[in-house]
Amino acid sequence: MTRSDRLVRILSYITLTALIVVMVFPFLWMASSSFKSTDEIYSLTYFPNKPILDNYREIFGSSLFLRWLLNSAIIAVITTISVLFFDSLIGFTLAKYSFPGKRIIFVLILSTLMIPTEMLVIPWYIMSSRLGWLDSYWGIMFPGMMSAFGVFLMRQFMESVPDDLLDAARIDGMSEFGIFLRITLPLVKPALATLAIFNFIGDWNAFLWPLIVSSTPKMYTLPVGLAYFSSENLMRWEMIMTGSTVSTIPLIIVFLLFQKHIVKGIALTGLKG
Amino acid sequence: MKLRQKKTMTAYLFLLIPLVFFVFVRFVPTIYAFWLSLTDWNIISPKMNFVGLDNFRELFSDTVFLKALGNTFKYVLYGVPLVLALSFVISLLLNAIQKGQAFYRLIYVMPYITPLVAVSWVWRWMYQRPPIGVINGLLSFVGLPTQRFLFSMDQALIAIVVTTVWVNLGYCVVIFLAGLQTIPREYLEASKIDGANRLQVLTKITIPLLNPVIVFLVVTQSILFLRIFTQVYNMTDQGSGGPLNSTKPLVLYIYQKAFLSFEMGAASSATVVLFGIILLITLLQFQLLKRRIQY
Numbered sequence: 001m002t003r004s005d006r007l008v009r010i011l012s013y014i015t016l017t018a019l020i021v022v023m024v025f026p027f028l029w030m031a032s033s034s035f036k037s038t039d040e041i042y043s044l045t046y047f048p049n050k051p052i053l054d055n056y057r058e059i060f061g062s063s064l065f066l067r068w069l070l071n072s073a074i075i076a077v078i079t080t081i082s083v084l085f086f087d088s089l090i091g092f093t094l095a096k097y098s099f100p101g102k103r104i105i106f107v108l109i110l111s112t113l114m115i116p117t118e119m120l121v122i123p124w125y126i127m128s129s130r131l132g133w134l135d136s137y138w139g140i141m142f143p144g145m146m147s148a149f150g151v152f153l154m155r156q157f158m159e160s161v162p163d164d165l166l167d168a169a170r171i172d173g174m175s176e177f178g179i180f181l182r183i184t185l186p187l188v189k190p191a192l193a194t195l196a197i198f199n200f201i202g203d204w205n206a207f208l209w210p211l212i213v214s215s216t217p218k219m220y221t222l223p224v225g226l227a228y229f230s231s232e233n234l235m236r237w238e239m240i241m242t243g244s245t246v247s248t249i250p251l252i253i254v255f256l257l258f259q260k261h262i263v264k265g266i267a268l269t270g271l272k273g
Numbered sequence: 274m275k276l277r278q279k280k281t282m283t284a285y286l287f288l289l290i291p292l293v294f295f296v297f298v299r300f301v302p303t304i305y306a307f308w309l310s311l312t313d314w315n316i317i318s319p320k321m322n323f324v325g326l327d328n329f330r331e332l333f334s335d336t337v338f339l340k341a342l343g344n345t346f347k348y349v350l351y352g353v354p355l356v357l358a359l360s361f362v363i364s365l366l367l368n369a370i371q372k373g374q375a376f377y378r379l380i381y382v383m384p385y386i387t388p389l390v391a392v393s394w395v396w397r398w399m400y401q402r403p404p405i406g407v408i409n410g411l412l413s414f415v416g417l418p419t420q421r422f423l424f425s426m427d428q429a430l431i432a433i434v435v436t437t438v439w440v441n442l443g444y445c446v447v448i449f450l451a452g453l454q455t456i457p458r459e460y461l462e463a464s465k466i467d468g469a470n471r472l473q474v475l476t477k478i479t480i481p482l483l484n485p486v487i488v489f490l491v492v493t494q495s496i497l498f499l500r501i502f503t504q505v506y507n508m509t510d511q512g513s514g515g516p517l518n519s520t521k522p523l524v525l526y527i528y529q530k531a532f533l534s535f536e537m538g539a540a541s542s543a544t545v546v547l548f549g550i551i552l553l554i555t556l557l558q559f560q561l562l563k564r565r566i567q568y
Contacts, residue, residue, distance in 0.1 A: 008369055009371075012366040012367075012370050013373075015366055016363070016366050016370070019363065019381075020377065020380050020381075022439075023384065023442075024383075026384075026392070026395050026396065026399065026439070027383070027387075027395075029399060029407055030391075030398075033398065042404070042405045044404070044407055044410040086291055086294075089287055090287070092287075093284050093288055097281070097283065099280070099281040099285065102284075105288065105292070108295065109291075109295055112295060112299040112300070114551070114552060115299060115303050115548070116496075116500060116544075116547060116548060116551055117500075118502075118544055118547055119303065119306050119545070119547065120298075120299070120302045120303065120306065122309065122531050122540060122544065123301075123302035123305040123306050123309070124302060126316075127302070145294060146291060146295070148295075148299075176283045176287075177287075180287075201386050204388065205386075205388045205390075207389065207390060207503045208528070222388065223388050223391075223503075224390075226388070226390045226391060226394070230507070231511065237398050237401075240394050241394075241398060243391075243394075244390075244391035244394050244395055247391045248387050248388060248391050251386050252387075254386075255383065259382075263375075263378060263379070263382060263447055266385075266444055266448060267447055267448060267450075267451035269448075
C-alpha cells in the first residue's frame with residue numbers, strides 16, 4: 001500500500017466518523033429528552049441530571065399508545081403474511097406454468113407500480129365508505145394485501161427453482177399446491193425474508209392511508225397515533241419525544257435482528273433498475 | 274384431462290384472487306380517479322356533474338395549487354442533488370476503507386427504517402427557536418447567529434429537505450456501494466498502471482460505469498420527493514404546510530382538498546397532475562437507460 005493510499009484511508013475514517021455523529025445525534029437527543037422532566041426539558045443538557053421514567057408511565061397509563069402499538073402490530077403482521085403468501089403464489093404461477101395470457105398478466109401487475117398511492121386514496125376512501133370499511137382494521141389493510149414489487153421479486157427467485165424437482169414431486173403424486181407450498185417455498189426462503197422485512201417496515205411506518213381511513217383514536221396505527229398525540233400535547237416536548245421513542249424502539253429491534261437482510265434487500269431493489 | 278390442460282387450469286385458479294385484487298384495488302380505482310377528475314363531485318352533495326377539463330383550468334388559476342406545485346419542484350431540485358452528492362461521497366469513502374464498513378453502513382441506514390412521523394417530530398423539536406432548540410443552541414455555542422428554521426418562510430422548506438436527506442441518505446449509500454462493488458478491480462488497476470490519477474479514475478471509469486445506478490437513484494429519489502407529505506404534515510403548524518403555504522407540497526394540497534374540504538373532483542384532478550409528472554420521469558428513465566456505456 002502506498003503512502004497516499006494510507007492517507008486516503010485515514011481521512012475516510014475521520015470523515016465517516018464525524019458524519020456518524022450527525023446520523024446518530026437525533027436518536028440520542030430523542031431518547032435523552034424522553035427521560036427529562038418538564039422542568040429540565042428546556043435546558044440543553046445532553047444527559048438529564050435527574051433521569052425520570054414518569055413520561056413513560058404517563059404515556060402508557062393515560063394515552064392510547066399501547067392500543068396503537070397493538071393495532072400496528074396486528075396490521076403489519078396480517079398484511080405481511082398476506083403479501084408473502086399471495087406474492088409468492090403469483091410469482092410461482094408466472095414462473096413455472098405456461099398458459100395463455102401469462103405475459104399480459106405479468107405486465108399488467110407490474111404496470112401498477114407506476115400508479116402513485118396518492119392517486120388511489122380518494123377512490124379507496126369512497127369504496128371504503130360505500131362498503132362500510134372506514135375506521136376498521138380491514139379498511140386500513142386491504143390496499144396492501146398484495147404488492148406488485150413482491151410479485152416481481154418472487155417471480156425472479158421462483159425461476160431459479162429447477163423444473164426437474166417439480167416434475168419429480170408430480171410423479172410422486174403431490175398436488176400442484178403442495179408443490180408450491182412444500183417444494184418451492186423452502187427454496188426461496190432468503191427472498192421471502194427480504195420481502196417480509198420490507199413489507200413489515202413499510203406497513204409499520206405507513207401514514208397517509210391510515211390517517212385518511214381511521215377516524216376514531218382507538219383505531220389509529222402508531223404513526224397516526226403519534227401525530228395525533230403530538231399535536232394534542234404541543235409544546236410538551238418531553239412527552240412527544242417519549243412517544244417518538246416508543247414508536248421507534250420496535251423498528252430498531254427488527255433492524256438489529258435482520259440488518260443483513262435489510263442491507264441486502266435495499267441493494268436488491270436498486271439493482272433491478 | 275391432459276396434464277397440460279390441468280396445469281393451465283391450476284394456473285388460472287392460483288391467479289383468481291390476485292387478479293380480483295389487482296383489478297378492483299388498483300385498476301378500477303385508477304380509472305375512477307381519472308373519471309372523478311372530470312367531475313365537480315363534492316362528497317356531501319349527491320350529484321356528480323361531468324365538467325370536462327374545468328377542474329384543471331381552475332387548478333392552474335388557483336394560486337395555492339401553483340404555490341404547492343412550485344414547492345414540490347423545489348423539494349426535488351434541492352433534495353435530489355443533495356442526497357445524491359452526499360451519498361456518493363460517503364459510498365466512495367466507505368469503499369476506500371476495509372475494516373468497519375458494515376458497521377458504518379448500518380448506522381447510515383438506521384434513519385431510513387425509523388418511522389417518518391417520529392423522525393419529523395424529533396427534527397421539529399431540534400429546529401425549535403433559541404433557547405429550547407438544540408440546533409440553535411449549537412449555533413450560538415460556536416458563535417453563529419441563531420435561525421428561525423421552521424418558523425421562517427425562506428428556511429422552512431430547506432429545513433424539511435435536510436431532514437428528508439438525513440432519512441434517505443443510507444438507502445442511497447447502500448445502492449451506490451453495491452454499484453461500486455460491481456466495478457471490476459482490473460479496470461481500476463489497469464487505469465492506475467496507465468498512469469491515471471485518482472480524479473481521472475473517478476470521472477473516466479467509476480462515474481460512467483455507475484451510470485445506471487445514478488439514473489435509478491435520480492428517478493427513485495425524485496419520485497420520493499415529488500410525493501413528500503408525512504414530513505410536512507408533521508413538521509408544520511397543524512399540518513398546514515405553513516408558514517403561509519411556504520412548505521406545502523402537492524400531496525398535502527390534495528389531502529386538504531379531498532379530506533378537509535371534500536372536493537373530490539378537484540382533488541382527483543390534482544392527483545392526475547402528480548401522476549403525469551411521475552409518469553414523465555419514469556419514461557425519461559427508460560430513455561436514459563437505453564444509452565448504456567460499454568467498455
